[in-house]
Amino acid sequence: MCSALGALVIASGGLAPAAAASDIQSKQWYLKAMGADEIWKYSTGKGVKVAVIDSGVNPATPSLKGQVLVKDVPKSVAYHATRDYDGHGTGMAEIIAGTGAGGGVKGLAPGAKIVPYRIYGASLKDPKEAEKSPNSTAAIRAAADSDAKIINMSFGSPYYNTDEEAAIKYAASKGKLMFASIGNSGAKSNKKEYPVVDPHVVGVAAIDESGTVAKFSTHGNYVDLAAPGIDVPGWCDNTFTEYCATDGTSPASAIASASAALIWSAHPDWTANQVLRSLIDTAARTWPKDKPGTYLGYGVVRPRRVLINKNIDPGPANVDPLAKENGTADGDGEDAKSSPTRSAKPSAGEKAGGQTSAAARTQDSGDGTRTWVTIGAAAAVLLIAGAGFAVLRARRNA
Template sequence: MTPTRRALVTTLALTAALTTTPTAQAADTPQHPWYFDTYRIEDVWEHTTGEGITVAVIDSGVDPTLPELQGQVLDGTDLTASPQGAHADTDGHGTDMAALIAGTGEGSGIQGLAPGVKILPIRMTLGGVSLGGTERFGEGIIHAIESGAKVINISQGGTIPEDELSEAIALAARHDVLIFAGTGNEGERTNHLAAPASLPGVVGVGAVNSSGERSPYSTYGPQVSLAAPGDDVPGHCGDISGPACIRDEGGTSSATALASASAALIWAQHPDWTKNQVLRVMLNTAERPDDQRRDDYTGYGIVRPDRVVLDGEGDPGDPDSPPIFRDWEAELRPPATPSPTPEATPGPDAGANPAPDAEPAATSDDASPLPWLLGAGAAVLVAGSVGWLLWRRRA
């Protein structure tokens, strides 16, 4: 283990130990998983539960009849080739993601990180296969935007042409909507980059374990912006008709759901903030060594919504200035005035994205580094990959 990685592990472990009190519920239950102590979640809920925020879950559907999801799930839509309704979920993956975000813990069910959130289910997949065709995935994002979702959770990915998603992702940016997507579970094998996490405008989320280390399966690379707990997270044993349990390996699916829930907690407390401000404070308060801005394994660090909600950390900054993807977003709107001089012609080796040191670093008011992800390799999809996969790992 490298010194910087060891520092991250120690910092997160110490934080968990210091925030656990003798009166806290026993950890490692579906109603109180280990990260609740790290996130001081009971204190956070005194300030925000995610109320007023809708999170769209683009997945296999969401079953609203589970005790922990009753009253939490909106109508949604089914975009599969043979629609059964957004509340049909024979796979269970989408329901588990919704519960990690907004579950109430009722009936010994899963307690979500943001139980005040409303879930908008958008059914697209079954058993890891896109049933509506990948070309309809953009329709799911557009439906989420039109339905008033502030956060879109995509705990899956695959080989999909960039142009099938780029327009929908751009529309989300224009409408002040955050998109979080799992980077994938190929870290121990091919480490394929997969859309939509690999595309500009989407916040790629990796997975860590309870020690704060990257989970070995978590796909790594330039698309990773943040990380969140992916192991020892709640789910349902067997199918969703089974009891809630703690699963050893949840995957980047679970990590994405917890990142989405974290954004909802922050946004509910600061409803006047833009997506740029919510994401900026998430990046600047993420758990990471002080001397490290980002790496390809956990991005800018592990999400820490409690630091924003309870400690008031993180400078939201300019509401109109994106903390990452700023070049990409600048291309979405025409320049105010034409450039006074023609741009230099790039050399033969110049790519679509500048090198990481091609733009100046910025800092927040407290001098903490403000990260800029330039998206190098963002649109790269590995030839030979097949299908659209739910980022599931079940022990």
């Protein structure tokens, strides 16, 4: 079976209703925490294309006008690529490269461009439409053959597919940097998902404003990095009239992809290996880099640290920084990332920093959706603490 979008990670929580669209950017706490205003002095992601393989991307939202390169999608996989029936893919695109126009979500890399791919999933209820839509394998191969540097895959499926893994390896051979959500079953079954389990895919976990891993964020040997994934604004549905506060590893993956776009734009001669290594080297953590944890991997992405360092060493261009996890050092195969490079338990640093699921924010996996922003609604101000991720703070289980 293919990794279908039917298992797409769409975890939405929310806050009480209230603020006008012009206030939505004040809800993007992670932009302040990550130092976006300073980041944009160095890079906006200009010149970098990000392939978003998801539920489709609506290019007509105010924040995405002029940002979505529909003509870059090959006809073989372009069927209704801009028809998004649940708003998920559009939300991911805005998190990455939204301009913030019209009071909408502003992306972390607003100078980047989006190449949309809509794959088969639960939102495609018409059998005829589903039949015409590409699967994840076809979309990944198409993205691999494009000039997009980054592939964001905020979806997951419990089914392993040899064709999909082969497509991912092909994309890696073409120099693509691939990010995927780690999954939202951490507080329940903690089941592994594909494509994040496949070699060459960077698995991204979700954190909250304090830097604490989300309770729902799946943990295991497949976690490589972490990024904000709680109270991130995204479209509530396909009417594109309301934003909701969403929780999940889906937005975390999008923010990691945007972080890579920022770095690649500033260092266009770097390879995917070097961009990824710079993210790993500068990630926020309280544990040794050579002992990645099972909850936050190598730590929380901090692209600002890369951009402000004029003398940063990205390392060798042709050496995979995740060679052991990817099986490029000690063999290969479906579960290469399961090789004993990490303990099945959290590292000592993760425990000391409170970065375990037991120390996570008390909330469910976000099955409910609560309206956060209604276009034209009365204004309400959300106060944001600009703590940032320089130090990961502990939070005890309630």
